Every structure is written in structure tokens, then in C-alpha cells.
Amino acid sequence: MVAAAAEEQLPADLPVAVHDARGVVAASAPARALGVRRGMRRRSAQEVCPELLLVPADTGRDVRAFEPLVQACEHLVADLEVVRPGMVLFAAGGPARYSGGEEALAEALVGVVADETGAECQIGVAEGYLTAVLAAREGVVVDRGGAREFLAGRDVRTLLHAATTREASAAWTDLVELLRRLGLHTLGDVAALRASDMAARFGELGSQAHRLASGFDARRPVIHRPDPDITTSATLDPPAERIDTAAFTARRLAEEMQNRLMRRGAVCARLQVSARATTGRELVRTWRIDGALTASELTDRVRWQLEGWLGGRSGQTPSAPLARIELVAREVSPAGAAQDGLWGRRARGEVQAGRAALRVQGLIGPERVLVPVPEGGRSPRDRVRTVVWGDESTGLRSTDAPWPGQIPPPYPSLVPLEPRPAAVLDRAGEPVVVDGRGHLSGEPAVLHVPSGPPSGPSGTAASSPGRSGGRKPATLGWLRTGAYPITAFAGPWPVTERWWGQRRRGAWAQVGTDPGGVVLLCFREGTWWVEGVHD
CATH class of the missing domain: 3.40.1170.60 (MutS, DNA mismatch repair protein, domain I)
Incomplete structure (x- = not known):
């Protein structure tokens, strides 16, 4: 904000x-x-x-603005870990002893950040990751041994603060909703359960939730000696002055590091990003990594960090070209067996296509190269989402879930990015609607598609950020503006979504027109919407 x-x-x-x-x-x-x-x-x-x-x-914007604050904190504290833009973690023991106590250290940090950047910050000291995050939000110091009592009465939704990525946030949201449906409304309720029961019922995420609710870190401390660090580096010749040039090199280093981690069957807990400018100054920043490291996560963090450095927002050096970039995976530990695909390495054509896509991203920007990913949902549009090339290509919703009320195959061949408004009229020209019992108010006779820009049920324009890029919406095959006589009508089939919160009710229907074909419609909020066209 x-x-x-x-x-x-x-x-x-x-x-x-x-x-x-x-x-x-x-x-x-x-x-x-x-x-x-x-x-x-x-x-x-x-x-x-x-x-x-x-x-x-805009995560890049957040990192650029947050970088001056991190540099200010480094005047008093070494070895900072950036969890996400807006939050850093560090071990308070050493700096607190040097500053005369934890409260004195907090006051000094608040002062140096205000003097250097003019911004306000909040400091919290506590044992355990989640406890420290909540302590920072409230600006308090939690005494040793008091983490569990500090967390006990808090809503179980507080676990959402443990997420640092979009994928992790979706997983934590699903777990929190399930815990509340099971009657576990507070962190104390979760901590009172046995750790083995949480792991058996909810897997690794449940085990992490139990540890966080008990006042510990999400993962158990590693008691064996970690594997050696993994380093990848590249010299930029000529030096990079633009972020797209540096990001292109960073993506290649990220893929190389991920391949080395996969061959070793390992993950890392911290990522160190180092860059050396042509002025000779070396910049180092450490990011905290949750879960298995992917090339997309690694690339995003490196790109965000390079944007902050090359932008020179803090007024400190270097806002100068970068001559060398180095990535170091620290706290490397085993993560199970990892190997190539069942049928061997990727084919040559697939590798070349990936390189071409990366090159296009370097020319027009990463957000302009998208790929479809299947996922679960009721409507045809909900079954596919677009992600940036190179990001994690997994759906946020399970395709194996029952999804009651979903549209059965065959699916429409053309699906708009946002539903298109329409009207169903009877022979007298009166609107045909669906009442609360799922009955039609009249016999459908005409399908009318109005002119003008389409808008979704939420009332927003159909140009979806990251999807349409502000372009005019694509036409839906033969379906144009105008009136189409209805020759066949099937439905309506009522459907209720999100019964646990903001309930959304509607009804599906299919109409056949002459000339034309078959159109999939949805009646919601008193209006018919075109959800797809069979071309």
C-alpha cells in the first residue's frame, strides 16, 4: 500500500x-x-x-520501494532475510546484546529507518516465525516461553500470515477453511491436538500448522550437517543497464540452479542474490524460501531484487550497470528423489521452444507471454487459467474434485475471457428469467446479444489484467451483435456456489439458434450471460 x-x-x-x-x-x-x-x-x-x-x-514496485528500508536496517543488523516485500527476519540475540536489549534494538531500528527513508516500521520480537510476524504487526516483545500463550486465543485464520507466495496462500486458505468446518476456530485448538494426528490427516501442511500454532517454526530444525551450498554465476558483457537484460541472465541462472538441485534431490531454505556493479560495489541480499525451490520462484525474487538495485531508489550506490550476478542456494537439505521424466530428457524441439519463449519475454516483458493451465471448476472458463511462461504450471483448484453443478462435456469450443451479456425473450418480446425455484417465466423464442463492450457479472470491464492486455475482446465465432431465433432450449439447471460464504446462485441453459449453433448461457444476478459457443 x-x-x-x-x-x-x-x-x-x-x-x-x-x-x-x-x-x-x-x-x-x-x-x-x-x-x-x-x-x-x-x-x-x-x-x-x-x-x-x-x-x-505490482510486486516489482513493492521491492523497489522496500529496498531502501532493508539497506537502512543493515546499518544495525547483519544477515537479514527478506521474507517478502515489506517483511524481513533476523536473529535478534546478537544485535540485542550489542544495542543494550531487545527493546533498545527495536527503537534504534525504528529511528534509523525513519531517518534514512522517512518511513515508519513496526518491530516484533518473539520465538517462532508466526509469533514473530504477529508481534511485529502489534509492535510488542513476547517473552521467552510465552509464544504458545500469545497465540492460543487467536483465530485460526492467523495461519494465513505464514504464506509468502500465491500458491502457498491458496493452500493455507483451503486448510484454514477445513479446520474451521471441523470446529477448530483458534490456534489453541490446533495446538491442543497431537502432532501425529495433524500430520496423518492433513499431511505436511497440517504438520506445519501444528508447529506454528504451538509457537515454533514451520519446519523442524535440521540436526544433520547441511549439504554444501550451490552457486551459479554469470559475467555480463556488456554490463546490464536495463532490468530486462539482467532478468534474462537471472532466469538462465535460476534454471541452472534448479536443475542442479533436482539432480541432487535437494531444496534450499535461503537464496542469496549477489550483484557486482561496474563501480566495484557488491550488493548482497538473502531471501527466505518456503518449500521446494522452483525456477519461477527463484527468477521472481532475483528480478525483484535487481529492479530495486538498478532503480537506485535509495539514493545509494550503485545505480550503475551490473557486471556480474551470482546466486547461492544456502541451507541445502535432501528433499526426496528427483530425476528426469520417465521417458528421458526433454526433446530438442521442446528445449528450443522454451528458449524462444524466454527470448520473447526479454523483448516484450514476462507478463505478455502466457500459457493455459487446466484446473477444476464448474464453468468452462473456470477450468482453464493463464500463467506467465516459466511460472508454476499447476492449477489452483483440483480437477479431481466433484464440482457439483459443473457443465458436462462436450465443452464449448469458444469461451470468452469474461462472460458476455445477453437477453432471452419470449414471442411477445418480454424478457425470460429464472425464478427462485428454477422455473422459466416464459417460453424462450429469441436470443438477443447487445452491442457495446462486454462486462462480467461483477460490473467490471472485460479487459482482465494480465490476460487481454487492454485489447478489444475477441469475437465468439459466429455469435455477433443481433437477434437469433431460438430453435431448441435445454435447461435451466440450477447451481449454487460458495455456500460457506458469499453464496452465489445461478442457472445454466443451452440454446440452439438458426442461423448459428449452440450457445451456453448462465442466468445470474437477473441477467443472462454468454459463457461459451459451440462453433
Whole structure:
């Protein structure tokens, strides 16, 4: 939120919210005072606060703004770990003894950050990762041995603060919802269970949840000597002045490191990013890595860090070209067997296609090269999502789940990025709707597709960030603006979604037109929407 306001030069008294494809991820104090909350859909936030200014989420922007604060903290503390933009971790024992105590260290950090950057920060001291995060949010020091008592009465949703990536956030959200349905509403309820029962029922994530709720780190400490560090490096000739050039080299180093980790069957807990500028100054930053290291996670962190350095936002050197980049995987430990695919290495054509895609990303930007990924859902559009080439190509929703009310195959051959509005009329020209019992108000006779830009049920324009890129929506084959006589009608089939929260009810229907073909429709919020076309 602070980074967005600073980069956009927004007044402090203006209600502002940062959003991504899922909804609001952060809100300013004036926006929160008017009822805007994290997790709201954009339409809901704008209904609560019509004058709300929406700013798209940008992790690179957050890293660039956060880098000066990290450099300021390094005046007092060494060996910082960046968990995510806006949060750092470090062992407080040594710096606290040097500064005269934990509270004195916290006061010194607040002062140096304010003097160097003009920003405010909050410091928390506690045992255990989750306890430290909550202590920092409240600006308190939790006494030794008091972590479990400090966490006991807190809502189980607090576990969501343990997530550092989008994939991890989705997994933690699913676990928290399941725990609440089972009657475990507080962290104390989770900590009271046996660790073996949590691991047997919920797997590794359940084991981590039990440790966090008990006031420990998510993973048990490693009692054996870790494997040697893994290092990959590259010399940039000519030196890189632009972030796209440096990011292209960083992606190659990331893939090389991931391959070496996979061949060794290992993961790392910390990633050290080092860069040497043409001025001779060397920059070093350490990132905390949760779970198995992927090339996309590694590349993102390196790219974010390079953006902060090359931008020179802190006013410190070097805002100079980079001559060398080095990545070091630290705290390497076994992660099970890892090997090539069952049928051997990737084919030559596949490797060449991957290199071509990386090159295109370097020319037009990583967010402009997307690939489809199948996932679970009820509508045809929900069954596929697009991800950036090189990112983790796994669906966020399981395809094996039952998904009651889903559309059976065959699926439409053309699916819009956002549903297109339509109207179903009877022979008298009156609108045909679906009532609360799932009955039609009349006999469908005409399908009318209005002109103008399409908008989804949420009331937002169909240009989806990261999908359409602001271009005009593609036509749906033969379906154009106009009226089509209905020759066949099937449905409606009622469907209820999200029964546990903001319930969403609707009904599916299929219509056959002449001329044309078959159109898949959905009736929701008093309006018919085109969900797909059989071409």
C-alpha cells in the first residue's frame, strides 16, 4: 500500500486500495475507515466506497520501494532475510546484546529507518516465525516461553500470515477453511491436538500448522550437517543497464540452479542474490524460501531484487550497470528423489521452444507471454487459467474434485475471457428469467446479444489484467451483435456456489439458434450471460 501510494504520488487522505485478479490485497487507512477490507472483490469495495481509487498490484514496485528500508536496517543488523516485500527476519540475540536489549534494538531500528527513508516500521520480537510476524504487526516483545500463550486465543485464520507466495496462500486458505468446518476456530485448538494426528490427516501442511500454532517454526530444525551450498554465476558483457537484460541472465541462472538441485534431490531454505556493479560495489541480499525451490520462484525474487538495485531508489550506490550476478542456494537439505521424466530428457524441439519463449519475454516483458493451465471448476472458463511462461504450471483448484453443478462435456469450443451479456425473450418480446425455484417465466423464442463492450457479472470491464492486455475482446465465432431465433432450449439447471460464504446462485441453459449453433448461457444476478459457443 505504501509503495503504491509513493510511486503514484497519491495524497495520504485519499481512499486507495491495491488489487489483483482475486480482489483487494491492501487498503489505505481512509479506505479501511469507510469499510474496505482485504479480500473484498473490486465491485464490493467500490460499492462500499464509490470514490475508492484502485491501483493494480505490482510486486516489482513493492521491492523497489522496500529496498531502501532493508539497506537502512543493515546499518544495525547483519544477515537479514527478506521474507517478502515489506517483511524481513533476523536473529535478534546478537544485535540485542550489542544495542543494550531487545527493546533498545527495536527503537534504534525504528529511528534509523525513519531517518534514512522517512518511513515508519513496526518491530516484533518473539520465538517462532508466526509469533514473530504477529508481534511485529502489534509492535510488542513476547517473552521467552510465552509464544504458545500469545497465540492460543487467536483465530485460526492467523495461519494465513505464514504464506509468502500465491500458491502457498491458496493452500493455507483451503486448510484454514477445513479446520474451521471441523470446529477448530483458534490456534489453541490446533495446538491442543497431537502432532501425529495433524500430520496423518492433513499431511505436511497440517504438520506445519501444528508447529506454528504451538509457537515454533514451520519446519523442524535440521540436526544433520547441511549439504554444501550451490552457486551459479554469470559475467555480463556488456554490463546490464536495463532490468530486462539482467532478468534474462537471472532466469538462465535460476534454471541452472534448479536443475542442479533436482539432480541432487535437494531444496534450499535461503537464496542469496549477489550483484557486482561496474563501480566495484557488491550488493548482497538473502531471501527466505518456503518449500521446494522452483525456477519461477527463484527468477521472481532475483528480478525483484535487481529492479530495486538498478532503480537506485535509495539514493545509494550503485545505480550503475551490473557486471556480474551470482546466486547461492544456502541451507541445502535432501528433499526426496528427483530425476528426469520417465521417458528421458526433454526433446530438442521442446528445449528450443522454451528458449524462444524466454527470448520473447526479454523483448516484450514476462507478463505478455502466457500459457493455459487446466484446473477444476464448474464453468468452462473456470477450468482453464493463464500463467506467465516459466511460472508454476499447476492449477489452483483440483480437477479431481466433484464440482457439483459443473457443465458436462462436450465443452464449448469458444469461451470468452469474461462472460458476455445477453437477453432471452419470449414471442411477445418480454424478457425470460429464472425464478427462485428454477422455473422459466416464459417460453424462450429469441436470443438477443447487445452491442457495446462486454462486462462480467461483477460490473467490471472485460479487459482482465494480465490476460487481454487492454485489447478489444475477441469475437465468439459466429455469435455477433443481433437477434437469433431460438430453435431448441435445454435447461435451466440450477447451481449454487460458495455456500460457506458469499453464496452465489445461478442457472445454466443451452440454446440452439438458426442461423448459428449452440450457445451456453448462465442466468445470474437477473441477467443472462454468454459463457461459451459451440462453433
